[in-house]
Amino acid sequence: MTDQARVKLKPGDTIGIVGGGQLGRMLAMAAARLGLRCRVFSPDPDSPAFDVVANATCAEYADVEALELFASDVDVITYEFENVPAASAMILAARRSVLPDRQILETTQDRLIEKDFVTKLGIQTADYADVSSPQTLRAAIARIGLPAVLKTRRFGYDGKGQTLIRAGDDPDRVWEDLGTKSAILEAFVPFEREISVIAARSADGNVECFDVTENEHRDHILKVSRVPAAISDALAAQARDIARRIADALDYVGVLAVELFVVPGDGGSKILVNEVAPRVHNSGHWTLDGASISQFEQHIRAIAGWQLGKPVRYGDVTMTNLIGDEINSYADWLGVPGATVHLYGKGAPRPGRKMGHVTQVAPAGQK
Ligand SMILES: Nc1ncnc2c1ncn2[C@@H]1O[C@H](COP(=O)(O)OP(=O)(O)O)[C@@H](O)[C@H]1O
Ligand SMILES: [Mg+2]
Missing domain, CATH: 3.40.50.20 (Rossmann fold)
Structure with a gap:
């Protein structure tokens, strides 16, 4: 055992x-x-x-x-x-x-290892290349093309540690500015929307996915999540299947989030994996008020060795992050009908700092 x-x-x-x-x-x-x-x-x-x-x-x-x-x-x-x-x-x-097993951290702490892992499962990501010097950056640009996104392999979050390279930019300069020895270059994805799947997996291998969430970022930081995502049932099923395959392949116990891009194409939209977060995720905060069981409870149940819940969504849900100074508007939100306010009790509202969030649930069809 x-x-x-x-x-x-x-x-x-x-x-x-x-x-x-x-x-x-x-x-x-x-x-x-x-x-x-x-x-x-x-x-x-x-x-x-x-x-x-x-x-x-x-x-x-x-x-x-x-x-x-x-x-x-x-x-x-x-x-x-x-x-x-x-x-x-x-x-x-x-x-x-x-739990989840510490070895999973080694896969998900490094964007290159993570992308290699996802690719080996036969799941698509943006084209990417290992970059460790100005020379390898030039070679990667020649292969992948521009625009492209250069990201540090480790320790990036909320858009930190990444930079967009456009045609005409000087690769040597970009490399120097990023200030790292190990990075990946990713093709810029002209996505029509960003979505995520929050999945829970128990020790006995049962997987429960929440409904697919649509995410809007501002300055690379999640601003609003909406559920359900405005995508076809077939695409939603595909997104959940990707999350399940990743969770199974990692022999995962707990909640994980898979961020995906929806890309328009001739044969209909397709999805690419952006990144995997081995933890509860900001785009799952809507589950606190919008579903019978939250992502947090699912994670606790999974690591406790308990049965996962079968979450029921209460309606169309919107989650709005309160970032930096936006925390000062918390009192305005208190009076908004149907709004549930969550404040994290953090001190200084530095720019870009997640200070709280608000969920709003509209019974399905009454948006
Ligand atoms: N290859 C890409 N093409 C287009 N947009 C991207 C790409 N990579 C990242 N982004 C944008 O930047 C956001 C943050 O990037 P991400 O790789 O998720 O890093 P993190 O969330 O760890 O900061 C994404 O949610 C997306 O909006
Ligand atoms: Mg991300």
Whole structure:
């Protein structure tokens, strides 16, 4: 029996969450509703997740002693962000089950490894090439063409660590400005829309996908998600099937998100995988108010060794992120009929910082 199949929590048990952002906070709140406790590990004393748990470990990810104590105080460990250092994950996994498996981090922390993995499954992505120098960048541009997007292989999020290269740009300059040694060049995808699938997989291999979400980004940051996505049933089924195949291939336990591009074509629209997030995802926040079971609860159920829920969507749902200064409008949202306001309790509203979100549910057909 694999390690992950052995985890079976009971109410009152404790989940360790690595990372203290809003995703950890909402995971802990979902766990509390199921009678489960959480201990959060984060180096940042201002972590939003610390506010909602009784037990927290505030220490660096390199603090071996703190990691060991944390592991010994919990019954299973999960994470809310994919950049958990490999060495920390290894220390934790030596003491407690880490779900999803820490090796999945190695695939999803690196855009090149992730794209190779998806491609090997026979799933399409944008054309891409490994880039590690101005010379390899020139060769990649010659093969892929322009415009194209140059992305650091690791640590990118919310559009950070990526740059659009247009015809006429100087590749040497672009390479220098990105300031990395390892990157990938991706063909620019002229997408008609962006969608995502939030999928949950249990230790016994059951997969439940939420309805496909349509995502609108502003300055590379998710601004609005709408469910259901305005795509055909056939395309939606294809998107869910892609998420399921990725989850199965990773022997995944928990919730993952697959971001996809919908591209128009002569034979109808097709979909390409953009990226895989091995965690709950911003485009799944609508499930908190728009479905009978949220992405957070599905994740908790999966890592607890419990049965997944069969989520029922309550209607047409819109989720709007409150980014940076937009948090100052929270009081206006309080009076909007049907709006549910979520604030993350973060301090300074720096530009681009996700401060909260609002969900609005319209019973199907009454939009
Ligand atoms: N190859 C591409 N073609 C067109 N747009 C892209 C491409 N790659 C990224 N983008 C845009 O930038 C956004 C962020 O890029 P993504 O690769 O998802 O990085 P992250 O979300 O980790 O910052 C995407 O949601 C999309 O809007
Ligand atoms: Mg993304």
